[in-house]
Amino acid sequence: MRFETVELSPRIGTEIRAGKTDLLKGGLREEIRDLLEQRGILLFRGLGLTEEEQLEFSSTIGEVFDQGEKGIFRVTLDRSITPQADYLEATTFWHIDGAHDRVPTRASVLTARVLTDDGGRWTEFANTYAAYEDLPLEKKQWAETQRVVHSQVYLQSAHYKSPTPEMAAHWRTHSEQIHPLVWKHRSGRKSLLLGHTAGRILGMSDDDSRRALGELLEWASQPRFVYRHHWTVGDMIIWDNTGVMHRVEPYRADSGRLLSRTTLVGEEPVM
Ligand SMILES: [Fe+2]
Numbered sequence: 001m002r003f004e005t006v007e008l009s010p011r012i013g014t015e016i017r018a019g020k021t022d023l024l025k026g027g028l029r030e031e032i033r034d035l036l037e038q039r040g041i042l043l044f045r046g047l048g049l050t051e052e053e054q055l056e057f058s059s060t061i062g063e064v065f066d067q068g069e070k071g072i073f074r075v076t077l078d079r080s081i082t083p084q085a086d087y088l089e090a091t092t093f094w095h096i097d098g099a100h101d102r103v104p105t106r107a108s109v110l111t112a113r114v115l116t117d118d119g120g121r122w123t124e125f126a127n128t129y130a131a132y133e134d135l136p137l138e139k140k141q142w143a144e145t146q147r148v149v150h151s152q153v154y155l156q157s158a159h160y161k162s163p164t165p166e167m168a169a170h171w172r173t174h175s176e177q178i179h180p181l182v183w184k185h186r187s188g189r190k191s192l193l194l195g196h197t198a199g200r201i202l203g204m205s206d207d208d209s210r211r212a213l214g215e216l217l218e219w220a221s222q223p224r225f226v227y228r229h230h231w232t233v234g235d236m237i238i239w240d241n242t243g244v245m246h247r248v249e250p251y252r253a254d255s256g257r258l259l260s261r262t263t264l265v266g267e268e269p270v271m
Contacts (some may be wrong), residue, residue, distance in 0.1 A: 004027065005035070012127035012244070013063070013227035015040040024053060033061055035038035036107060037187065040127040041227060041239045048234035049111055051260050053173075059237075062264030063078050065105060071260045075110070077253035085253070086167075087152075090159035094126065094210035094221060094245045100150040101175045103266035108189075109238045112231040114258040120251030124228045128191040130244045131220035132182060143192065146181040146212070147202045154199030178202065179270045181216075183242070186268055191243040193270060194220055218246065232260075 003018035005130050014035055022028065023044075036042055050056060051072050058064050066073045068082070079085045098104040113122060135143065152174035160167060181201070183193045194217055201209040229237060239246060241263075 002031070003006045005084065007039075008041075008043060008227050009224075010168040011130040012040040012125060014041075014257065015045060018044070020047065020049065020053070023047075023049075023057050024060070029061050030150075034237055036061075036240050037189075037243070039195045039238055040129070041125045041159045041229075044228065044236040046049065046232060046234045047111075047236045049236060051111075054109060054111050054260060054262055057242065058262040062106055065263040065265050067263060068261075071262055073223065075238060075253070075259040075261050077185050077251070078258075087156070089253075090155050090191075090196070091246075091248050092246045092250045093158045093196040094217060095155055095197055096128075096245050097192065097241050097263070099179070099193060099195055100152055101177055101266070102175075102177060102241075103269045105241050106262070106264040107238055107241050109236060109262045111260050112145055112233050113260055115233055116232055116255045116257055118252040118255035119249050119253065119255070120231075120257040122228050122249045123237070124226055124247050125237075125239055125244045126221045126226045128194060128220055128225075128245055129189055129224045131194075131222075132190050132192045134225075135219070140182075141207040143216070144180075144182045144190075147178050148181050148193070149176060149178055149200040149202070150193075150197040151176040151199055152197065155196045156239070158196045163182050177270075182190050185242065185269050189243075192216065194222055195245045211221060217243070242266075 003016050006015040055071050067073045074082050076082050076086055077085045114216055153171045156171045179193050183191050198213050
């Protein structure tokens with residue numbers, strides 16, 4: 001290991017202390033990827049990479065997803081900067097990015113650029129590997145046989161209680177996916193595939209589905225599985241999007257809050 005590490009909590013999160021130059025050289029790919037899978041999120045406190053450097057660093061650990069401007073997606077509620085800003089309102093609810101796709105993205109890298117006093121000061125991350133591992137045996141066996149419908153519609157409906165027909169129609173243009181509740185990764189490890197994109201368990205009534213998914217979500221977001229990061233400008237976080245849910249503290253659309261996100265292309269379908 002060519003950098004110093006500090007555990008942020010027993011079950012999730014490690015801070016990496018490494019210099020900009022070492023990170024950009026790219027020789028740390030395997031160490032960072034291994035640590036990411038084991039620890040769910042990696043924090044680089046006050047690293048202060050520019051967007052170009054963030055892009056460069058991201059491409060040393062995986063294939064960068066083509067989004068936003070040359071791979072940089074600006075996380076803000078300001079529609080003049082990010083046309084998809086409306087969709088981000090619902091990210092105050094637990095979710096895994098692209099859980100309604102066949103192959104969810106591998107990981108995302110986020111750097112805080114502008115913070116304000118109008119909310120959005122923290123982001124929470126929940127380790128869904130740990131949440132699965134700690135389930136009682138009976139519950140694990142039950143979960144392993146369940147299949148769940150994931151959709152952007154469920155996530156957006158958590159935020160927008162009375163959407164216009166146009167909004168609802170737009171949400172439905174996104175893919176819907178049926179995934180197993182327990183993701184059996186190639187590594188042999190298992191995680192829960194949960195969050196507000198999960199709306200229905202196959203073969204169960206809507207009410208029973210909601211109850212069962214709600215209970216599991218509550219289980220998986222217990223403090224012992226969660227790391228809450230209080231942002232400072234320049235902080236960078238990578239999260240393993242295949243085994244971590246996240247959500248942000250609500251913030252005002254006109255707050256000016258801005259983070260830059262780069263995303264790594266998914267590497268394995270949910271099985
Ligand atoms: Fe997200």
